[in-house]
Amino acid sequence: MTVERILAAAGLTGATTSPLGGGTYNSVFRVSAREGEFVLKVSPGDQPGLTYERHLMRTEALFCTLASKVAPVPEVVHADDTALLATCLPGEPVFGRSDVDRPLLRRQLGEATRAVHEVTGPGFGYPQLGLHDTWTAAFFGMYDAVLADARRYGVPLPTADLARHAKAFDEVTRPALVHFDLWDGNILADTGLTGLVDGERAFWGDPVAEFVSLALFGSIEDDADFLSGHGFEFTDSARVRLAAYQAYLYSIMLTERVPRGSTDEAMERVIMDALTRALGVLA
Structure with a gap:
């Protein structure tokens, strides 16, 4: 579906579009129309990707529909399997910025994230791939899938034996809505928090x-402002699970470099070092 047909299907009039930077998977556009300002995301079609990168538009639409009721998240205007048109939120990504009140922003981010996490789903896992009755089954399957992707793309990855930590995952009994891509580039702010965007990688889980992603390559336990806003208190089993989720995300980041054609060797070393640290906790 062309951009023009998407805008027509959404009922926008007098619309003009301009590319927005920052997208690493979809094409992203700013849309100005008589009806207001919007953001349009268009999928790359049959571009090679990872197992979970299927029907991501539907997943992001679901995330926005649910999370926008409780947090500063874009509202869906139009969605299908190839595109998502949503409201445009104020503010700019906080990545690389020094003009924000960081402690205030992190506290507000903790509060907003907690509100999102209070949304409960019908099962565990990626909604576009089918849900599981338990988080243990869902996450172990997610981890196995990225390892299979790594083998398919010829990416050698160190791995962890998650089964020996199954009891820690069994503690998760409520499928919470998880964004799973809240690095600074997906957090908007002006004088304070204004938006959480790009929820296409969301799932129901822990x-x-x-x-x-909220403490990429670092430790969220060092972020007292965020944790005070969220109200989370770590246990030993939560630390084990966190290390597993770090291993999962860093394995994704290393594997997706092949289909995306990334050749940044310095970044690859950073990711591999972070993966190695996470696996050390699980050893």
């Missing part, structure tokens, strides 16, 4: 998984 809120602890959220803390990986």
Whole structure:
């Protein structure tokens, strides 16, 4: 479906579009129309990707529909399997910025993230791939899938034996809504928090998984402002699960470099070092 047909299907009039930077998977556009300002995301079609990268537009639409009721998240205007048109939120990504009140922002982010995590789903896992009755089954399957993707793309990855930590995952009994991509580039702010965007990688699972991208290559336990806003208190089993989720995300980041054609060797070393540290906790 062309951009023009998407805008027509959404009922927008007098619309003009301009590319937005920052997208690493979809094409992203700013849309100005008589009806207001919007963001349009268009999928790359049959571009090679990872197992979970299927029907991501539907997943993001679901995330926005649910999360926008409780947090600053875009509202869906139009969605199908190839595109998502949503409201445009104020503010700019906080990545690389020094003009924000960081402690205030992190506290507000903790509060907003907790509100999202209070949304409960019908099962565990990626909604576009089919849900599981338990988080243990869902996450173990997610981890196995990225390892299979790594083998398919010829990416050698160190791995963990998650089965020996099954009891820690069994503690998760409520499928919470998890964004799973809340790095600074997907957090908007002006003088304070204004938006959480790009929820296409969301799943139903353990809120602890959220803390990986929120402290990418670091530790969320060092972020007292965020934790005070969220109200989360770590246990030993939560730390084990966090290490597993770190291993999962860093394995994704290393594997997806092949289909995306990334050649940044310095970044690859950073990711591999972070993966090695996470696996050390699980050893």
